[in-house]
Amino acid sequence: MDEVDGRLVGGLVVLAAVANARSFGKAAERLGMTQSGVSKAIAKLEARLDTRLVHRTSRAVDLTEEGRALCERVAQHLAGIGEAAAETSKSRGAIRGRLRVNVDPLFSRIVLSPKLSEFLLQNPAMELRIETRDRIADLVSDGFDLAVRFGEPAPSALIARRILDARVLTVASPAYIRRHGRPAHPADLASDAHQCILAIDPATGRPFDWEFWRGGEVLPVAVNGRLTVTDSGTKLGACLAGFGIAQVIDLGLDDHLKGGALVELFPDWSDERYPLYVFYPSRNHVPAKVRSFIDFVTDSLSRQPRTALPVVSSAKRGKREPLIAVTAGRR
Template structure:
């Protein structure tokens, strides 16, 4: 017997689950055409499925334009709730078929630009060769963004994570180094101590959170010294900063995991090795769910292995 004070429950059937899957696919792929291709449907079939779902729920889930689709507030809440559940259903089905550990399907990853270019890109072909049923789309940027609305399966970023509903897994810590190219040092001389940077062109990097240039810190024997630095160049992505530094445009503070090859082959020279005790973490982020899919776990393990070898 149903309690008169309880809210009526919406019956769950195959069509409802199917329409929810279509919605999640639209969010993951970014538009109706790509969702249709991924699901083996026509774009009009995808549109009808979304329309049926909106009619059944009595709310608009997507804002449509000629070029893109965006979730409404109601749509964001729905996807945040059902996305992990649908993933769990998929994992359960794979487990029942004895294929729970299969690394396959399409995965969208968001990476720090320099980590992507210098650490991941040189080894990605080997990772895909080991997992021939996997397809990867890489988005590079410094900001984490909204993984759910953008359909990101996993993101890898440097820095301490802010509080959020995302799962954050710390992968490792890497040192912060001060470096310059031999050509820059030949033209301007090598600073002997951090205080000598006052007379050098220091490439400034804008903090994506505060929107201000990062302060330059130097850690030695537990003591932190902050140095005011200046320079004619301010950048917003780490890959550009790296390119400028290698080209001799100035001194930069970088993460060791991303520049080890450049240090080994002489493209960059480490300055002040006695002041390089500052550590910076590398994290993997993915939407909250009980178990990350095998493709996500495999990619995160791949990033950890690369970073430790770099």
């Protein structure tokens, strides 16, 4: 609806209020306007239609024949507009309708997919569309209601809410350790004796750097590696198969670590954290379906087998690609 049509509808609403109240003053009270504002709105409507719509006397206000005919014709439409507005307001608090979510592929498989049926059974009036994408892109223009991604957010107009900080672990399989030995210190990975599985930074096209954190100390290491991948699942598979050492986050690794399929190499150097964020367009008038899904993700993470971690801040994040993300960022 353009600006002119908006003024026309506004004038018709004022006319209907005057017809019901038979007074500019009472109509103004009902509409939350001044009496002069009501009078001006009627005058503008009459000028636009080039027709006198209201008889004004010192004691009463009444509609002309043309005014009554116009009110009768538009009354149903104005009622429909009111009903639509009320329904829209009501729907904001109802968990219903379609929700379209942009998520990382591996995060969707590990965290979301086992619990989606639970969410949909709890919300029978909702239709959920999960789309696995490598990047957020433009959330609004692409038609998404929200996104769930790892890594520090780039500057944007989106609301970013951090819901988890995950540990960054350096792992290898027992088969790899049998063949190459277990490195005693992160600096040992600079030796030709070890192979590390590298991951490509999509922003630069070059492999991510490796770092190791202990307290306030950050140790960069120029690791060796003959295998470079762009897919997190391929990196994990190659690590499990014994080819090389990988840096991963601890979400979804509980079975591999407890079952012995993977060994954490440097538990004293695992203080680095990698954040998980939910993104949505605005903090004002957040639909109930969006709030409900964010609560669902948060609850799912709290029940995910892993070391419980508080959400903490860190001055240095956002350089490499995580096991569960292929976004521009640190892991």
